[in-house]
Amino acid sequence: MRSTPNALLVQPRFPTPRKSKNHKDVLPIGLLKLGAWYKSRGWKVRLVHGNELLTDFEPDHILVTSLFTYWSEYVAEAARYYRSLFPRAKLLVGGIYASLLPEDCKRRTGADEVFVGVHPEAEKFEADYSLLDEELDYQILHASRGCIRRCKFCFTWKLEPEYKAVCSLDDRIHKNKVVLYDNNFLANPCINQLLEELAEVRVNQRVVHYECQSGFDGRLLTSKLSSLLKRARFINPRIAWDGRFAEVKRIHEQIELLMDAGYSSKSISVFMLYNWNISFNEMERKRLKCWEWKVQITDCRFRPMRQLYDRFNARKNQTVLDYFIHETWTDEQVKRFRKNVRRQNICIRHGLRFHSPILERKGLPKDEISYLKNAPIDMVRSRLTDAWFPSESQAI
Ligand code: SF4
Structure with a gap:
């Protein structure tokens, strides 16, 4: 190893069409924190997207991140590529797929080490955005890790079994737009204090807008919390309606709490899990309710956490050999529901019939x-x- 060791951070080229590589939904925040941690120990660090031919940087460590298990082939491909380019470097793979299926990950990537869970040391560092090739107008933060719930279809609580939260974020805010990657932001025991603090933060004498990427746990919403969220300038609030149609009254009450706090109906979105154990016809009834309330839907197609592929193509007729289709759904229903939601959202955003x-x-x-x-x-x-x-x- 030379006197200054080198760490190469690799984000595989995941299939995220129509989104820039540094889109807020797919920013490799774990790698950026690891980059900060490596730098603090005197390493030189470089971040790459996909397979690049590097001639001016020879890594001692190659760290490949992974996302969902169904994108594992992109991880394996990137790992193999950099392994062949730098056969002497130590290859480490982490992230969601690596944590859920470490043995499969080790076998398919040829990694020397598969890292499971959140890196405890790197987690203490702020993400190093200077590793990116462009300046972002937003930053990603976590005020908590894990979740207090145990939803059957979700893997968050398996990856981060303990719910941990901080009561303050203001010394970590440097941008006027902050995206929170918390899984259950409202479960924070200091939520009132935190929201009051966020409302007062200024960057360059300007206010900060916040967005919670995973939405809010509607069961925890109260009139006071809705008002605090609005006062703190949280935009595009989302709640989830993953359960049965019978929950309609409770979901409507949650939407009303947000609207009473000043959110317009079209700025509110409802997460809906489909291709799951609620039939297409029942999902259609849920969709119609959202149309009646004039709120948008964020549709989430269910994929089992151990599914190793997903070649879903909305324009083709497909089978279970292409992607996961729940036993109570058909390919046609999956695509029809998805299309209905997209068309309905356009109508809601533009006030069309x-x-x-x-x-x-x-x-x-x-x-x-x-x-x-x-x-x-x-x-x-x-x-x-x-x-x-x-x-x-x-x-x-
Ligand atoms: S509330 Fe959300 S993050 Fe928590 S377990 Fe359920 S689906 Fe996962």
Whole structure:
């Protein structure tokens, strides 16, 4: 090893279409913290996305991160690539897939070490954003790890079994936009104090806006917390409705708490797990309720945590050989529900009664378009053969 050792951080090129590589949903925050930790020990650190031909940096350690198990092939491919480029370096793989299936990960990546769980030392460091190749206008933070719930379909509590939280974040905020990666932000025992603090933070004399990527545990929402969230400038609040239609009253009450605090209905989104043990027809009833409330839906297609592939393609007819299809669902239903949600969300965001690609492409004269927006359904259908009305159930 030379006097200054080198660590190469690798984010495999995951299939995240239409998102920049540093999109807030896929930022390799674990690698950025590890980078800070390595630097604190005197190492030189470089971060790469996907497979790059490096000629000016010879690593002693290669650290490959992983995400969902169904993207494991991208991890294995990146690990093999850098192993062949630098056969003498120590290869370490961590992240979600590595933690859930360490043996499979070791076998497929050829890693010298598979790291399970959160790195306790690196976790104490702030993410080093200077490792990225662009300056971001946001930063990622955690005020807590783990979750107090034990939802059957979720792996968070398996990866982070203990719920740990901090009561203050202000000395770690350097941007005017903060994305919180907490799994259950509201379960923080200091939540009131924390929200009051966040409301007062200023960066460059300007206020800070916050977004909770995983949404809020609606069961913990109260009138006071909703107001504190609004006062602290949390945007796009999301709650989850993963259970049965019978929960409709409780979900509606949670939405009303947010609206009473000042959030518009279209800024609120409801997470909905589908391709799971609630049938397509019941999911359609849930979708119709969200249409009635004029809130958006964030659809989450269920994939088992041990599924090693996912070649889902919304434009093709597919089978279980391509992606996981729950025994109570069909490929057609999965795609239809997903499409319905997307069309409904467009209508909610733009205040439309129906969705029509012909209309979107402005395939008719302007005055006819404005007439059709409020015309009777039959008239709309006779002119726009692709018109789809969210208010109509697609139950089959
Ligand atoms: S509340 Fe959310 S993060 Fe917590 S176990 Fe359930 S799904 Fe996972």
